[in-house]
Structure formats: C-alpha cells, structure tokens
Amino acid sequence: MTEIPLEHVHVAPDEESGGEPAPAVFVLHGRGADEEDLLPVAAELPDELHVVSLRAPDPLQGGYTWYELDLSAGGLESSQPDADDFRRSLDLIGESVERAVDAYGLDADRLGLLGFSQGAITSLSLLLEDPDRYAWVVALHGYLAESHADLDPDGIEGKPVFVGAGAGDRVIPESRTTAAVERFETLDADVASGSFPGGHGIGPQELDAVVEFVASRTA
Structure with a gap:
C-alpha cells in the first residue's frame, strides 16, 4: 500500500461502490x-x-x-499560525491526500475537507492554495489565516464552503x-454559514447543518 505521511484512521463507506472510486472526506482535528x-461527526455524514x-x-x-501559535499580535484571540509549522502541515496534508487517493481508491474529483478549530483554519488555507483539488469544505470554529487572506485563486468561484461559528466561542x-x-463571499465562493449556540465545540444544531450541507454536495 502507498505510504501516507500522516498517521490516520480510514473508515470505508457502508455502501458498496461496485469497484468504482468513491468520494471521501478528509477530517482535520483541532x-x-x-x-x-x-x-462521531464524520459518522453522521453520507x-x-x-x-x-x-x-x-x-x-x-x-x-x-498542526502548528504552534504566533501570539505576537496579542493574546489567543489574535493568534495566527506559526508560519513554518503551518507550511509544513499544509504540505504534509496535501501529500497525504494525494497518496490516500491511490491507497484507498478514492474519487479524486469528489474529495471534501472537514476541519474544526486549527483543522478549520488549515482547511480554508488548503482550499485557497488548491481549489481544484477539493469539491467542498466544512470549516467549523476557525478563521482565515493572514498568510492566505489575500489569495484570489482561479477555481474558487462557486466552490461550496460551509463555515460554522459558536455564538459563545x-x-x-x-x-x-x-x-x-x-472574504469567501468576496471571492464568489458558494458560502453557507451559521452561528450556533454554545462555545468552542460542535453542538446538535451545528452538526445537523453540516450533515445537510455535505449531503447536498455529495448526492
């Protein structure tokens, strides 16, 4: 089997694909x-x-x-990813995605990203670096890193992106x-968003919205 750089868990789909490549979601934790x-969140997806x-x-x-925090702009609320760590993780994820496509027989045209917190920040940056690689992105309780805030790549227009926030985060x-x-609305991505009760976690209402979004993009 092709070696995948990052340790991971792979869960095969419940539905048989008849030997054809199947869609996938790459999950990035906080x-x-x-x-x-x-x-448990991924288990609720199609x-x-x-x-x-x-x-x-x-x-x-x-x-x-995924990276250490750069706190030079103030406290946690103003933090940014450490540039070197961030670059390394972005590259490791990109290579892991490429190798997993071959290792698990994934449909390279139907790959999604689902990230929470640091994983959400990383997911949004991966999309901006290579919008043609990902069919959709879910980013929960994250932000757009300054290192990527000014990117305006070809292929981002119309890209489905769901962004969730906690009202008390x-x-x-x-x-x-x-x-x-x-920012993603300015780039003409197909943005869905929501503010949900609670703090830095995924509650039932947010999970329901995520499942609905992903189901509509994988049907």
Whole structure:
C-alpha cells in the first residue's frame, strides 16, 4: 500500500461502490485532539463517503497540534499560525491526500475537507492554495489565516464552503469566523454559514447543518 505521511484512521463507506472510486472526506482535528476526535461527526455524514481522519504531526498535551501559535499580535484571540509549522502541515496534508487517493481508491474529483478549530483554519488555507483539488469544505470554529487572506485563486468561484461559528466561542470569537465568511463571499465562493449556540465545540444544531450541507454536495 502507498505510504501516507500522516498517521490516520480510514473508515470505508457502508455502501458498496461496485469497484468504482468513491468520494471521501478528509477530517482535520483541532489543537490538542487526535484523529479519533471528529469520527462521531464524520459518522453522521453520507454513507457513501470514505472517511480519512488525519493526525496532526506534533504532540501536545496528550493530543496533537498542526502548528504552534504566533501570539505576537496579542493574546489567543489574535493568534495566527506559526508560519513554518503551518507550511509544513499544509504540505504534509496535501501529500497525504494525494497518496490516500491511490491507497484507498478514492474519487479524486469528489474529495471534501472537514476541519474544526486549527483543522478549520488549515482547511480554508488548503482550499485557497488548491481549489481544484477539493469539491467542498466544512470549516467549523476557525478563521482565515493572514498568510492566505489575500489569495484570489482561479477555481474558487462557486466552490461550496460551509463555515460554522459558536455564538459563545471564547477561543475563536465569532467575529473572526465572520471575517472568513465575508472574504469567501468576496471571492464568489458558494458560502453557507451559521452561528450556533454554545462555545468552542460542535453542538446538535451545528452538526445537523453540516450533515445537510455535505449531503447536498455529495448526492
């Protein structure tokens, strides 16, 4: 089997594809979590999807992180990804996606990203770097990194993007998520968004909205 750079969990779809390549979602967890953290969310998505949940490269407090935080602009609410760590993780994810397509027989034209917190920030940047690679993106409780905020790539117009925020999120304030929504709207992506009760976590209403969004893009 082709070696995939990042540790991961692969869950094959419940529905048989008759040997044909099947669509997939690549799942990116948040800071301090691991590749199993978002599996209950992914389990609610359409049955025909492969789930490839990737583990971030660096250990942190019993879990893992995609990058260290640059706090030079202030506290946590103003943090940005450390540039070198961020670049390394973006490259590792991109290579892992490419190799997983071959390893698991995925449909390269029907790949989605689902990220939470750091995973959401990373997902939005991956989309802007290579919009033709991903059919849709779900970014929950994240923001658009300054390093990618001015990108205006070909292929982003009409791209389905769901952005979710927590009305009481004190880790990544809703205002930062709203700014990402506005930027993708400016780029003419097909943006769906919502503000949901609670803090830095995925509640039932948000999960329902995510499932509806993904189902409509994979039908």
